[in-house]
Amino acid sequence: MDDLIVEFLTETNESLAAIDVQLVNLEQNPNDKNLLGSIFRLMHTIKGTCGFLGLPRLETVAHRAENVMGRFRDGSLEVTPDYVTLIFESIDRIKYIIGELEANGKEPDGADTDLIEKLDAVFEGRDLPQKSAAPAAEVPKPAAPVDPLQAIWDSIPAPADPIAAALSIPSQNDSKPAAPEAPAPVAAAPAAKPAEAPKASAKEEDHTAKESSVANQTLRVNVDVLENLMTLVSEMVLTRNQLLQIMRTSKESEFAAPLQRLNHVVSDLQEGVMKTRMQPIGAAWSKLPRIIRDLSHELGKKIELVMIGEETELDRQVLDLIKDPLTHMVRNSGDHGIEKPADRQMAGKPETGKIILRAFHEGGHIIIEIKDDGRGLNTARIKAKAIEKGIATADELANMTDKQIHQFIFDAGFSTAEKITSVSGRGVGMDVVRTNIEKIGGTIDLTSEEGKGSTFTIKIPLTLAIVSGLIVEAAGERYAIPQLSVQELVLASDKGDNRIEYINGTPIFRLRNHLLPLVSLQKLLKLPDAPSKVVAKNGNRGGNANNRYIVVTKVGGYVFGIIVDRVFDTEEIVVKPVAKMLSHIELFSGNTILGDGSVIMILDPGGIAKSTGEISVASAAKEEEEVDNRSRSGTKTSLLLFATGDSMPKAVPLSLVARLEDIDVTKIEASNGQMLIQYRGSLMPLIKFHPDMPMKKEGTQPTLVFSDGTRSMGLMVCDIIDIVEDYINVQITSDRPGFLGSSIIRGNATDIIDVGYYLKGAYKDWFKDHGDEDFDREDMKRLRRVLIVDDSPFFRNMLTPLLSVAGYEVTAAESPIRALEMQEAGEEFDIIISDIEMPEMSGFEFAQTVRNKPGCWKDTPMVALTSHATQNDIDRGREVGFSKYVAKFDRDTLLNTLSQTLAERKHSVAGGAA
């Protein structure tokens, strides 16, 4: 049976049961307005729901009964016992139909013409002459004298029922016993009733038996009860953790086994209670279609709202908190995002705009996406607004990317009301949306492209009740950081590469070639040095005391590091609000009791971000932008700078370097004029950067290790200088062997070395399998540009260095869509390698699109890459424009294919030119 129907049945049965109790009162007090009102509402609800569910028979009965009830309610018809009976009858009929519906999943056959006729008659007032005249005037007179017994019979209920008696008891009491005995000529209406009544009651009996089947499967529980239960379970989890902690320290104990059992039961219980709080997100979406419909009417737009993943469940509490932000954002999309049909047509888009709302689980999170294909954010307008509001200056804006500028809409005071469109906002700005989402530990992100639409991505935790916390220590005190915002942990030492550096006393850390702003938890919390730390410094543990941990934390798009002294494990914690006296301290989101019974404060990463200076989302966005750039080695490249004894620094793309080693010079062996070292269980050839390079007599020699499969070679240099990220723009090409040319890197003229030269120096056959026939000097000057399109980061990461080593300039795109964007941006490539199975767009579609679009990619050779290729696939690939087909794991074939394809092309182009 349809879920909706089941729900409807449960609800209706409940309401009917409630009304049954009250109906008895109705007989005694027919003009009870409250009761009439509640029956009216029930009828009304049934009518409405049935219409929606497609249950015509039930709907008709409820509708007609509602009509009559409506007259009672507005007082235009007095409630007489006859009418009460009629209501009973209607309710019984409804019960009967519902019973059948429950049993068979559909309405029973047949019609309710008799009942409907009666109801209509009452509604239209047609029964009046009969009823008020006949029963009130005629019936009592003949009935009372005719049957003296009847008179006595009449008198019995009278005292108990004074009002009914006063009103029109004769007609009612008369009809019941009279009908079976002697069919009185009185009224058609009452006469039908006795016949109906037994039938209805019989139906009701077997209906009540069935009722339990659906009604008992669900039970309505007050939310407070659930909340209370959840609190108790949370306490229980804490107590269990405490017990487990005690167990860990005591070795053998007879409590061990029962405690294990308790542990499991509590976990199950916790999960079970959590489940009772889970609701499908559809509950928060239910109003949206209507809002969008109204909005499209109001604004004269055509908008289609697509909702995907309504069944995704999340905690009720979270659901309540995101309801308003979600509604606001969807409305925004419809209001500001989607254009008017005419504008859309002009832009070459379908008239109907689409808003896609999608929810899905990912880890302990739920992700909600709100995507529209509207006009996107108007960057120029936002810029103007930002300047007007004094949020940023024109100079600052000039250096920002579009994405950074878009983030301004989340700024407080950047009202949506005056933004972009004429239709005003609804009083909630995007800053409020962001604040609300961050309040529950969520994040919101935005991508937008002018003319193409915007996508908002919200990431929120599934539940707030119990979270996983990372326990850290600063200055001898422990604190919990919600695991949700922790990205990674880094150990920083005082010396060496992993050291914390300072600019004007501000700590900064280099995390994978990016500067990570740091805050010291100790300084942040204004903690004095802990006594334990002083002891450590003075002696015993020595170096250990200098080690510190950096908790890399992400708030929204802003990533920063929190310096702590120690990191313990993670623990499930129940967030309890801090006392009112302390609630003004922004850095804490709550406190909790740990397994060992101690109280611990829970840090609020959002509060920390805020208190360490205005959190600039813009800079966060920039960070992400740079991450984007890193995947495209074609634009900016990470370079390793090193010195080789002469004045000119040398640079090599970092992606080519497998490892950096300090090699002990005493361990270097020589064989046949070739220096060797035992490295990771095998011999690795070593070559000096140039033969005259001075070698150290003792100590260690810095060495770059290049690796390809099983083979490695070491290139010894004088000193490693730095790692930088810069554009390689070879300005002076070089004829010297081993150099590609010179480029300006970080303001210094720098030689870019040709790794291939050194590789060949170590292994004559390094490129043998790689088709090095094409590896002539001509090509080295201008690297062959390869575009890899693959949704798997693994393959992108695998292929990028592989092809780089083979001498290609590699750009990776994580999706065909991204690749097509590059095409539109006018980027050029010599060859495109594409995966076939990708979400969003398959390789076939991608190839077809590329081939059909006029532009520079039309003739670019394309190689398909797939993990399983059938002949069909290969044929299809050829058809849509792939020149070659290569299996994904076949590295050598891929390299051969690339060089062949390029060679063929070169010849054909040369031939064409000649």
Next chain:
Amino acid sequence: MSLMGEVNKFRKRRAGEVDEGPQTTEFLTIVVNGQMFGIPVLQVQDVLRQQSVTRVPLAPPEVAGALNLRGRIVTAINVRCRLGLPDMDEGTKTMSVVVEHEHELYSLIIDKVGDVLSMKNEDFESVPPTLDPAWRDIANGIFRLENQLMVVVDVARLLRHSVH
């Protein structure tokens, strides 16, 4: 009792806003810096020996920290600090009295806890206006004992200062 005596009693009660029903009120006596204070016994939840507390950084100075009392988190208030008195010498044992205020538990750290005394309402006097403002702020009134005076603590006011 003379009529004047009755009137005086009534006045005193009004001034002190002490429980007007019974003739006596019970107080838990505590000692801070040699001075005796009284907390209405009905407000006292618990009496604790010295507890280790978790410091709460950035909290108001009188907040000593938070502690776990049978699964509930209790905020500890250093009453000496609240009254502008110097801390006790290090190593001296303290005690605390747990009170409930607006559904939250607070542990008032004091020097030591004395007996529960039953005070006659007629011995009640209002706070002398000459008292230090910090003291006057938390005091409800003063009871005359035979050889000393007991300051009645208004728990709500004692905590209110910290809340704001």
